[in-house]
Amino acid sequence: MYTVLIIDDSASMRRIIKDMINSIEEFEVIADAVDAYDAREKIKEYEPDLVTIDINMPKMNGVTFLRNLMRLHPMPAVVISGESVRGNDIFDDGAVGFINKPDRGESMISFASRIKDNLLNLTFLLKRYTLKKPKPIKKVVSSKAKDLDRKVHPDEVIKSMPARLGGKRVIAIGSSTGGVESLLKVFKDLTANLPPILITQHIPYGFSKSFADRLNSNSEVIVHEAKDGMVLENGHAYLAPGNMHLTIEKGTAGVYKTKLLDTIKVSHHRPSVDVLFRSVNNVVGSSAMAVMMTGMGDDGSIAMKELHDNGAYTIAQNQESCVVFGMPAKAIQKGAVKDIVHLDDIAKYIIDFSKGRVK
Template identity: 45%
Template structure:
């Protein structure tokens, strides 16, 4: 067969970086604030899964931070849509916001979302336009690692439907720091990738169908707040 004369160059694939490129793993023996926080990660199928969970939550909830894999031109309108469907106040996160009960912070599509302590006010948001982690920015692993580092046993982690493994290692780090974690079950996932990887690592305390997650979060938040 005659040669086409074309030279096929190898396709370069960017390396998949870990959360180490954004922040080191330094879990605190004691939470750096008494505040309870909920962190949620999702990807493929996550927009509808988040709508289902958030619309079922009451107003009186701890602050909720979300890393959903989504291009930056859509995250603000996504937050606005969720805000219209939820009793909670939902908005695209900005840098340095004090975490407030009854409020949901959506990671903007251009930045990693993290939690950091601030003297006298508890926890605040932190954004980073650093390298993509697991080829994603925002990355669930980055959000979860920050929760492990500063919130420890005062954090609740949730990993919803999504392709790949982003969030699996971070959920394990949270568990090792004392947090309580939920993974969505296979039957209710659009793609059982991220939760499956986390479950395989032993990162989840519970594996729940989507329709049960909101009620469980209410119960867990109530337990956490009562013990503070």
């Protein structure tokens, strides 16, 4: 079952589209939104597999919202609009489908048939872009359902080990909302031959490979979507897949290797920054550098404090350059950060760390 959020300022059109989508066996509408700002909150709350977007909306038009969505929180989106002239353009903006709203001469049966055909044609993409998820938790839920949605501490996935000193240098980066464009900026300014870089960016399943490719083409660093058992090499970076926790372990001959965990969400996320940072602290300890970048929530703050207390070098993106000053702010509040850095300077700090200029 694929879950859908409908975004349209017309109550009657939302109702019509909802009934039509709910009649398709493979799809379920879990929420609707009246404008882009309402949609932003609903996406955070329900994490739908697919959104439908109208172009003519108050406060922010659908094209602008689509572009922002692809930049900040990429996910499958279908435009349902009466502006057929925009039909080709929206694919360049990141949409995976376009459906014309019915004109005066078209029956609702015909419109429903077009919606069904379009959505069913997208199921092969949705299988790549999304995980099958349980039905979303509604606003009125049982105590058992609430317990399933509780915030999980990193202890329940990866245990904290005693402080570790020394070892090969490793850089770990955590980011969320706004991180896609911010990471592209940082990686554009990085040089080759840096210590291995591990990245956890909150990103939907299916988008992490294409994002790793974008980073790779944008940098002298060779960027991979992480796979289980990859040996960490200097000059390479490893991005967590959109549905797995990224950790590292020590292999034979002192090499570090990636280890992917298909376990529960931590801090409501999989991949989780807390899981990555704690793993790096357990294996690399004081020889690590941790970078907390733009993002909503507090994921990563627990393990970043452990890294900081273990002697690792920790920095956080400053409020001025963050899209959302959530994750960096929480880390700063916990006393987990040594230096607070503008986005434009993060690459320089990483390079300086790799050369032993900061600690």
